[in-house]
Amino acid sequence: MAGADVIDDYLTALDRRLRGPEHVKEDLLAEARDSLDDAAAAYRDGGLAAEDAQRRAVADFGPVNRIARDYQGLLALAHGVRTLWTLLLVVPLARVMWELNRSFWIGSWPAFDPAGPPPDWYLLIARANDSAAWIVAGAALGALASGRLLARRGWSTVKLARLSGLVAVGAVGVSLFGNVSIMIATALVDAARLLMSPPVGLASLVSLVIMLRLLVLARRCVVFSTI
Amino acid sequence: MKSDALRGHLDALLLATLDGGQLHGYAIIEALQLRSGGALDLPTGTVYPALRRLETAGLVASEWSTVGGRQRRTYRLTKAGQRALATERTAWREFTAAIEGVLGGGPWPAQT
Missing domain, CATH: 1.10.8 (Helicase, Ruva Protein; domain 3)
Known part of the structure; x- marks a missing residue:
């Protein structure tokens, strides 16, 4: 028929x-x-x-085009919310696992010698990188909470999805920048540290892969909310 | 009735429709049309995204359940949704009272 x-x-x-x-x-x-x-x-x-x-x-x-716009907003928002939850859970977890792995294989970091203490800029990068995971988690949690409030104030799903995409891209960018910065800085100050322990080196590589995967998810937030 | 005028009130209308208990999407659409005397003629496909947005806002909850022997996604008001509906009703009564005072055609108050 x-x-x-x-x-x-x-x-x-x-x-x-x-x-x-x-x-x-x-x-x-x-x-x-x-x-x-x-x-x-x-x-x-x-x-x-x-x-x-x-x-x-x-x-x-x-009309299918009009209805598709509304439905696409929902899909983009669903992906954005899932990405924010992933950031909230995975980034701090990856950080904690890396630290546990490092303390198991290396213990306390040995002193920087014979060149003496590391330069101030290196310590600044190290401290910023230590804080990055918690800043990312805080940003994701803040976006999830504010998203619910903004939805109650009538924000469209597309606007909410764009907000989540913006936060996700920013958060992953901060995290990835922190990871890459500390690796480059360590290579400049004391490259031997990067090769001190193969398991820690592997954990660093895994962390980088996780960040790249999160970057893909964050990019999709932006792509899906482009209507 | 103009759909643009409706869109601004769609959230409140959907919350009000769910005030009597949980309903599946098509039953919500039927209830909207019935209670408005057929005046609410917006595309039915716009109702579902609006319901999901209300769910994101925590004003509505939904789940798949068996209704009339079929699996349906049914929606119900949350506590926050009930509070939001009460607020919307109060705001609407104040608004209509103010507009009625001007447009209603009654005698104007004496000028002092």
């Missing part, structure tokens, strides 16, 4: 316009299908033929 595909065609067109977490998209489309099926059934009960009933249901649902 030719008319049996009207709702399917509409949902396929909607699906093609959406980018974001698959499980959220499937959930949204399943709900949309329920609504369209209900509306078509109501029109059939009112005496319309099956195809006409589906066409009316689809027309009532709205």
